[in-house]
Amino acid sequence: MEKTGKLKFAFYWAASCGGCEITVLDVNEKILDVLALADIVFWPVAIDIKYKAVKAFPDKSIDVCFFNGAIRTEEQEHMAKLLRKKSKVLIAFGSCAYQGGIPGLANVADKKEVFERAYLQSPSTHNPNCVTPKTSFKVPEGELKLPEFFDTVKTLDQTVAVDYYLPGCPPVSDQVAKAVEAIAKNELPPKGSVLAPEKSVCDECPRKKEDKKISKIYRVYEITPDPEKCLLEQGIICIGPATRGGCGAKCINANMPCTGCGGPCPNEMEQGAAMMSALLSILGVSGEKELEYDAEKLADQIRDPLGTFYKYSLPASLLRRRIMKK
Amino acid sequence: MKDKVGAVLVVGGGIAGIQASLDLANSGFRVYLLDESPSIGGTMTQLDKTFPTNDCAMCILAPKLVMAGRHPNIELIMGAEIKSVEGEEGHFQVALVRKPRYIxxxxxxxxGVCARKCPIEGIDEFNEGLGERTAIYVKYPQAVPLVYAIDRDKCIGCGTCQEVCKAGAVKYDEKEKRIALHVGSIILSPGFEEFDPKLKGEYGYGRYSNVVSSIEFERILSASGPYGGIVLRPSDGKVPRKIAFIQCVGSRDAKIGNNYCSSACCMYAIKEAIIAKEHNPDLQCTIFFMDVRAYGKEFDAYYNRAEEEYGVKFVRSRVPQIGEVLESQNLLVKYVEDENPATEEFNLVVLSVGMRPPKHAEELAKTLDIKLNKYNFCSSETFSPLETSRPGIYVCGAFSSPKDIPESVAQASGAAAKAASSISSAREMLTTVKEYPPERDVSGEEPRIGVFVCHCGINIGGVVNVPEVVEYVKTLPNVAYAEHNLYTCSEDTQKRIHEIIKEHNLNRVVVASCTPRTHEPLFRETVREAGLNIYLFEMANIRDQCSWVHMHEHEEATEKAKDLVRSIVAKTRLLKPLKKPMIDVTPIGLVIGGGLSGMTAALELAKQDFEAHLVEKEKELGGHLRHIHYLLGSEDPQERLGSIIKEVTENEKIHVHLNSELSDVEGYVGNFKTTLNNDGEKKEIKHGVVIVATGAMEYNPNEYLYGVDERVVTQRELEERLTNGGFNAKTVVMIQCVGSRNGEHPYCSRICCSQAVKNALKIKELSPETDVYVLYKDMRTYGFLEDYYREAASKGVLFINYDDENRPRLVQENGKLKLTVWEPVIKTWTPIEPDLLALSVATLPNPDNEHIAKMLKVPLSKDKFFLEAHMKLRPVDFATEGIFLCGLAHWPKSIEESISQACAAAARAATILSKEALEVEGAIANVNEDFCSGCKICESVCAYNAIEMKEVDGKPRAHVLEALCKGCGVCGSSCPTGAISMLNFTDDQILAQVRAALKEETKYD
Amino acid sequence: MTKSEFEPKIVGFLCNWCSYAGADLAGVSRIQYPPTLRIVRVMCSGRVDPVFILEAFRSGADGVLVAGCHPGDCHYLSGNYKLQRRVSMLKKVLEQFGLEPERLRLEWVSASEGDRFATVIKDMTEKVKKLGPSPLNNGG
Known part of the structure; x- marks a missing residue:
């Protein structure tokens, strides 16, 4: 690496959709400020730099590594460890690296089930020979190797030590810009911090909040919500109350409920339990002394509780994954 | 004049006595609570469940028992009786004799080691003789005071208990003790005696083993009863399939001289039938009754549920006789249904025994020089239902007339108000406030925990290896000191704990012994005396929840004890000192409603030296009472009303606001701010409490040609005519339940039956030749009102029963009213041509209730009357602190009942108004504003309205009203951001306790 | 510990006013039950947060009992209903996590039901024994 006096940034993607990469570009003209500030020394999505080049970097030579995506393969784990070694500051960038994110929902299954679904059962698959990925395959030229696909999706910090977290699916660009600014000014908070406000999405939500007592849950297509009124109060499950803000309540402003990509609020152990407890406390609260009251029925209204409460945070939850079948 | 004495003697420690004692002690008076038995609690301790909520009786009573037992200003005098009372109101000298307890x-x-070793087994009165107990005993497991007693009639003097008692508490030679008390007022709450069913020989009680009394059946139902809560019959321990309940055993029975109705038996029989069915759904229950007197709040709904949901069968028949089938010991119940004699076989018969005056009523009356009524219950008047014939002596509970628990509790608080107002100048003269050393500041110190592990004689030490536990505890992080004690709760150990805290500079203390439910206050007191905040103390329950339940598994119990102590130590490490916030109190009451209840409440407040604002929306005071011209009994209601209004308007402490309504209420207990609207003019009032006495209204009927034919009137209009001379009818028919007990208003309006009887008697007095018919569904002349019902019948008033299928039909024909009535005896439709038809119309909730409820943030019942905090034990309180309820706003009720409740509301209010500042619990919810995002979830789940949203930097943030928070923690577990902590039970503390209960490591990775 | 003598560990969250009192009464009445339970006292069952239960399982509990006042009896008016709904939901979530929902048990135990409390513990111990050690209980 040449020495320019500028900071050195790296971007990497593990198990993710690519949305986080777009967010980096979403900072628009500020990308130029970033480039003025830092050299991007590694960015597989945009720049062709081989892994072995990274391996050759001196340790701690990358100032900041923005790592997005969860860890589900041997390759991702390897790169996480490598980039940790090479970086002064490692940022878990986006919901997947931070909490496991959408790929983390695969923790309701194991490798075998995932492969069966992806390579055999899904309606769009045509695979008459039932070929599934293998870690090694002999061809006349020799043995081909693929990285191992793990049973369990992990968050970045379950794999390597992480210095900062930038939540969001994807992180909103001004949060990113703020982080970059903090890096530039060397004003980063204590290590381990989440680079987002301490309050929940509700704090940024402009809707009117009156009475949280609800008795029926509606799915988004079932009603046309009043755009002025709190969605949760209208019976739509909005995870905003249990989700760290910083996003400016973007989804809610588009009349869609928050699904929780910001992760748990700072004083909660896990987002799923926090939202579950909150929602089930207010659901049916008005009718609880009545004869027809039925706790079970109220809870039955939520079809896929794990997917609802742990949409972005399953690997980071207390139980982390569905228990492996023996 | 001599200064008055600021102490009250309460005679009888049942629920009424306890309530009166607590109210008085909490408003600045010293209380001596006397009971002839060795513990307080009375009849309620024997009940399994209570109607109409099916609450577990012990669950709701136990906290009150503990409160009374531990109150610094209540002295329990057990096993005592009164020998003489000298002096007068304000200054009574009372001589007592206390029987020896021998402990x-x-x-x-x-x-309890003594009782386990005692070789004697005798009859257990608590289980109504269905079980046995030892000669050294406590009346029931949760007894207060939890002190054993020796029954010398049963004791053989073997000396075992003295030998095994490591505390050295047995005193065989204890003698009777004379006690002299000086008190200002006396409250009588000696309760009642159950009717002895042996006196009704025809029912075979005592001869047939499967005929039991209702209180025996109560014990049979109880989980802590003789059969462990399984419904069995006494003869052979078999599960009964058919149970008959016989009503009015010893009540409404002129033959045996008890003409009165015992008021509670219909409801308790329904309850017992429901609970029995809950135990065993295949069970068939039949209740044989004369009238189902379900006249109280939500009672009819309960009755309907019994019939419709539980399939309890109701048969309107007085059972003349019960026989026994020899082989099966089943019982043959004879009855008459539809005028046909029938006999049915049952496996078990429950006799719903009535209430008799207490055994020693006559003696007590003689000693106290008070009058009894003809049944030997305490005599009182309509407008002074809480006063005995001797000034300064008050009465409450079943001693003044048979009644249920909420009525007794309301009367008890009412009697407390009366007892307090006669000595209000002596408030706080005899109460004690304990002085403590300043609290040591432990902030910043590493936790230094002292652990005291109790042997509890052999209760713990006999099972758990206590020294081993102590050695183990010493290895735990932050444990600076550990030791074991024979009895950690004994007086000398308290001193020792005190010294060790000082010597080892401990900043947190754990006692591993029995249950915090009984002993936490004692140890908290000890650590406080040693300069530590009370919240720096925790208990591990290694007796009740360990050694006692694993008596044969010494090793496992020892391991479990270690786990329990380790887990409590983990919590203790994280304990923080908490402050008990003080809330200022404005010593002024606001009473909404200027009827009899509202005026009475305001007067009672004023008599206790508190200012009161009385708000009435009409232009004059008096409410419904203005329309009542005569009563059952001799008092003149208009004359009384006049004098009450005079008293109210002349009292300097009462500010009457006529033509006024509430337009806004802000604040909370101690600090309310209310805006009154007086014809558009706004007035702001500051006050500390609110009493809701908004009354009710009369139903305006649209049935039976009311408003069409002027010969159809309401009872109230009939009363006006009877008073003002507009009456000259030859045939009068009264129809009951017009607008009540129907689809629209399913409840009973309670007062209309006696109103009809009252007017019928008036007609018979003015015009004896007039024929009077009363068409009724159930005659609900409960208590002593039954006498008037009987009198009316004996004067020729004809009472004809109807049911919903056969309602009376009325037409106007040729200018005449033609009524057709189903005559159930001769089974025909019979025509009557009344000159006057009087409708007993329903009492409806005040339509203003809804908006007043909203303003005060208090709930209404389904029927739109105000809903109290607890139907059984908090009849005049709302769940929201500082707001109280009385009179018809609560439910239809009589004058006596309204007055009792109004006094009760005043007494409850006085527990707040008498304090300069209220000390509230320190273990309450706490909001961290850094995390609160204003979602309002906490506000929606708080049952006490203790959370309000406050604007902080333009955004809503949760704010805990400390005075209202009860510390349940529901908000904390509902808060999705973790902004709310439930102090003393924080997430961190509980999680640490959970982890340490399961694992050796004290820190989780 | 060998599998055949597996003694489950059960964490019990008990409300102070009813169930904790019921547990005390079981003791006062000397009704014996297996030494499998570790009680955590809370003032109201409504205080119990799903996170406590999840943490108990994560820390190796083979079963979790939550017990409160019977419906209508809650000392704090309605905390038990909130708990009841949370538990209904959490059982479904546990099932999705692959943990037998029977390992989590909600019971209403009143202050006078010492016998019932003991029966609940006996029964729960039996049931959890049949389920075997919690798959999350890897420390044993």
């Missing part, structure tokens, strides 16, 4: 109350720790 030193100071030394006995209630550990």
């Amino acid at each position: 030193d109350e100071e030394k006995c720790t209630g550990c």
Whole structure:
């Protein structure tokens, strides 16, 4: 690496959709400020730099590594460890690296089930020979190797030590810009911090909040919500109350409920339990002394509780994954 | 004049006596609570469940027992009776004799080893003779005071208990003790005696083993009863399939001289039938009754549920006789249904026994020089239902007339108000406030925990290896000191703990012994005396929840004890000192409603030296009472009303606001700010409490040609005519339940039956030749009102029963009213041509209730009357602190009942108004504003309205009203951001406790 | 510990006013039950947060009992209903996590039901024994 006096940034993607990469570009003209500030020394999505080049970097030579995506393969784990070694500051960038994110929902299954679904059962698959990925395959030229696909999706910090977290699916660009600014000014908070406000999405939500007592849950297509009124109060499950803000309540402003990509609020152990407890406390609260009251029925209204409460945070939850079948 | 004495003697420690004692002690008076038995609690301790909520009786009573037992200003005098009362209102000299208990109350720790070793088994009165107990005993497991007593009639003097008592509490030679008390007022709450069903020989009680009394059946139902809560019959322990309940055993029975109705039996029989069915759904229950007197709040709904949901069968028949089938010991119940005699076989018969005056009523009356009524219940008047014939002596509970628990509790609080107002100048003269050393500041210190592990004689030490536990505890992080004690709760150990805290500079203390439910206050007191905040103390329950339940598994119990102590130590490490916030109190009451209840409440407040604002929306005071011209009994209601209004308007402490309504209420207990609207003019009032006495209204009927034919009137209009001379009818028919007990208003309006009887008697007095018919569904002349019902019948008033299928039909024909009535005896439709038809119309909730409820943030019942905090034990309180309820706003009720409730509301209010500042619990919810995002979830789940949203930097943030928070923690577990902590039970503390209960490591990775 | 003598560990969250009192009464009445339970006292069952239960399982509990006042009896008016709904939901979530929902048990135990409390513990111990050690209980 040449020495320019500028900071050195790296971007990497593990198990993710690519949305986080777009967010980096979403900072628009500020990308130029970033480039003025830092050299991007590694960015597989945009720049062709081989892994072995990274391996050759001196340790701690990358100032900041923005790592997005969860860890589900041997390759991702390897790169996480490598980039940790090479970086002064490692940022878990986006919901997947931070909490496991959408790929983390695969923790309701194991490798075998995932492969069966992806390579055999899904309606769009045509695979008459039932070929599934293998870690090694002999061809006349020799043995081909693929990285191992793990049973369990992990968050970045379950794999390597992480210095900062930038939540969001994807992180909103001004949060990113703020982080970059903090890096530039060397004003980063204590290590381990989440680079987002301490309050929940509700704090940024402009809707009117009156009475949280609800008795029926509606799915988004079932009603046309009043755009002025709190969605949760209208019976739509909005995870905003249990989700760290910083996003400016973007989804809610588009009349869609928050699904929780910001992760748990700072004083909660896990987002799923926090939202579950909150929602089930207010659901049916008005009718609880009545004869027809039925706790079970109220809870039955939520079809896929794990997917609802742990949409972005399953690997980071207390139980982390569905228990492996023996 | 001599200064008055600021102490009250309460005679009888049942629920009424306890309530009166607590109210008085909490408003600045010293209380001596006397009971002839060795513990307080009375009949309620024997009940399994209570109607109409099916609450577990012990669950709701136990906290009150403990409160009374531990109150610094209540002295329990057990096993005592009154010998003489000298002096007068304000200054009574009372001589008592206390029977020996043969146990030193100071030394006995209630550990119970003595009873386990006692060789004697005798009849257990608590289980109504269905079980046995030892000669050294406590009346029931949760007894207060938890001190044993020796029953010398049963004791053989073997000396075992003295030998095994490590506390040295047994005193065989204890003698009778004379006690002299000086008190200002006396409250009588000696309760009642159950009717002895042996006196009704025809029912075979005592001869047939499967005929039991209702109180025996109560014990049979109880989980802590003789059969462990399984419904069995006494003869052979078999599960009964058919149970008959016979009503009015010893009540409404002129033959045996008890003409009165015992008021509670219909409801308790329904309850017992429901609970029995819950135990065993295949069970068939039949209740044989004369009238189902379900006249109280939500009672009819309960009755309907019994019939419709539970399939309890109701048969309107007085059972003349019960026989026994020899082989099966089943019972043959004879009855008449549809005028046909029938006999049915049952496996078990429950006799719903009535209430008799207490055994020693006559003696007590003689000693106290008070009058009894003809049934030997305490005599009182309509407008002074809480006063005995001797000034300064008050009465409450079943001693003044048979009644249920909420009525007794309301009367008890009412009697407390009366007792307090006669000595209000002596408030706080005899109460004690304990002085403590300043609290040591432990902030910043590493936790230094002292652990005291109790042997509890052999209760713990006999099972758990206590020294081993102590050695183990010493290895735990932050444990600076650990030791074991024979009795950690004994007086000398308290001193020792005190010294060790000082010597080892401990900043947190754990006692591993019995249950915090009984002993936490004692140890908290000890650590406080040693300069530590009370919240720096925790208990591990290694007796009740360990050694006692694993008596044969010494090793496992020892391991479990270690786990329990380790887990409590983990919590203790994280304990923080908490402050008990003080809330200022504005010593002024606001009473909404200027009827009899509102005026009475305001007067009672004023008599206790508190200012009161009385708000009435009409232009004059008096409410419904203005329309009542005569009563059952001799008092003149208009004359009384006049004098009450005079008293109210002349009282300097009462500010009457006529033509006024509430337009806004802000604030909370101690600090309310209310805006009154007086014809558009706004007035702001500051006050500390609110009493809701908004009354009710009369139903305006649209049935039976009311408003069409002027010969159809309401009872109230009939009363006006009877008073003002507009009456000259030859045939009068009264129809009951017009607008009540129907689809629209399913409840009973309670007062209309006696109103009809009252007017019928008036007609018979003015015009004896007039024929009077009363068409009724159930005659609900409960209590002593039954006498008037009987009198009316004996004067020729004809009472004809109807049911919903056969309602009376009325037409106007040729200018005449033609009524057709189903005559159930001769089974025909019979025509009557009344000159006057009087409708007993329903009492409806005040339509203003809804908006007043919203303003005060208090709930309404389904029927739109105000809903109290607890139907059984908090009849005049709302769940929201500082707001109280009385009169018809609560439910239709009589004058006596309204007055009792109004006094009760005043007494409850006085518990707040008498304090300069209220000390509230320190273990309450706490909001961290850094995390609160204003979602309002906490506000929606708080049952006490203790959370309000406050604007902080333009955004809503949750704010805990400390005075209202009860510390349940529901908000904390509902808060999705973790902004709310439930102090003393924080997430961190509970999680640490959970982890340490399961694992050796004290820190989780 | 060998599998055949597996003694489950059960964490019990008990409300102070009813169930904790019921547990005390079981003791006062000397009704014996297996030494499998570790009680955590809370003032109201409504205080119990799903996170406590999840943490108990994560820390190796083979079963979790939550017990409160019977419906209508809650000392704090309605905390038990909130708990009841949370538990209904959490059982479904546990099932999705692959943990037998029977390992989590909600019971209403009143202050006078010492016998019932003991029966509940006996029964729960039996049931959890049949389920075997919690798959999350890897420390044993």
